[in-house]
Amino acid sequence: MNREYKLHCFAQSGNAYKVALMLSCAGADWEPDFVDYFGGVTRTAQWRQDVNEMGEVPVLEHAGRTLSQSGVILDYLADRLDEFGARSDDEKREILRWMLFDNHKFTSYLATYRWLNAFASPPPHAEVLAFFRGRAEAAFAVVDRHLAEREFMVANRPTIADFSMAGYVFYPTEETGFDFSATHPNIARWKDRIAALPGWRQPYDLMPGQRIAPRNA
Numbered sequence: 001m002n003r004e005y006k007l008h009c010f011a012q013s014g015n016a017y018k019v020a021l022m023l024s025c026a027g028a029d030w031e032p033d034f035v036d037y038f039g040g041v042t043r044t045a046q047w048r049q050d051v052n053e054m055g056e057v058p059v060l061e062h063a064g065r066t067l068s069q070s071g072v073i074l075d076y077l078a079d080r081l082d083e084f085g086a087r088s089d090d091e092k093r094e095i096l097r098w099m100l101f102d103n104h105k106f107t108s109y110l111a112t113y114r115w116l117n118a119f120a121s122p123p124p125h126a127e128v129l130a131f132f133r134g135r136a137e138a139a140f141a142v143v144d145r146h147l148a149e150r151e152f153m154v155a156n157r158p159t160i161a162d163f164s165m166a167g168y169v170f171y172p173t174e175e176t177g178f179d180f181s182a183t184h185p186n187i188a189r190w191k192d193r194i195a196a197l198p199g200w201r202q203p204y205d206l207m208p209g210q211r212i213a214p215r216n217a
């Protein structure tokens with residue numbers, strides 16, 4: 001049976017997890033469609049022509065539309081599902097502000113660091129790893145400070161800004177190289193609040209694909 005939403009994704013993709021988690025927490029009628037990223041599918045001319053010219057996952061199919069960029073997809077889902085969206089113009093701008101920060105820094109540096117730390121072959125030079133770790137830690141400090149006085153990123157309820165920032169924080173410490181409970185207590189408490197949402201599941205339980213042993217495990 002075809003589900004209403006089809007999410008092209010794979011288990012290691014935190015950018016896809018943002019969307020999978022929102023669909024799950026909203027109780028949407030959705031199905032994952034496995035993308036063989038490690039087999040090179042997203043780099044083929046056919047994928048770029050037929051699915052996503054940007055050569056990236058996630059991609060969401062719904063009602064004849066094919067959407068990419070997790071931020072755009074989350075915004076679309078907030079409208080369609082009437083969940084986790086803004087309730088005022090000010091909230092809308094604040095959500096956008098944090099999603100831009102997330103895409104540029106919080107997710108981007110954490111995802112890159114995790115990749116280099118756990119999966120990249122050949123392994124990166126120590127200086128490269130240290131650079132990305134420093135950039136990720138700078139972004140974490142901003143978010144940890146922001147969360148000191150609030151339960152969620154923008155409102156007193158979860159919004160799509162929270163789903164965007166949750167992309168990589170639930171992957172195992174052996175992969176990410178970070179244990180927020182030891183270093184960033186406000187991010188750790190925010191993670192607990194997200195994990196308590198009905199429908200929450202960890203990335204490897206929501207999206208298909210073989211697990212890959214991280215280099216440092």
Ligand SMILES: N[C@@H](CCC(=O)N[C@@H](CS)C(=O)NCC(=O)O)C(=O)O
Nearest residue numbers: 013014015055056057058069070071
């Ligand atoms: N800003 C994009 C980032 C998407 C992204 O980088 N996806 C990764 C997988 S997690 C990817 O497909 N990368 C392919 C590549 O960079 O060649 C989003 O939020 O959707």
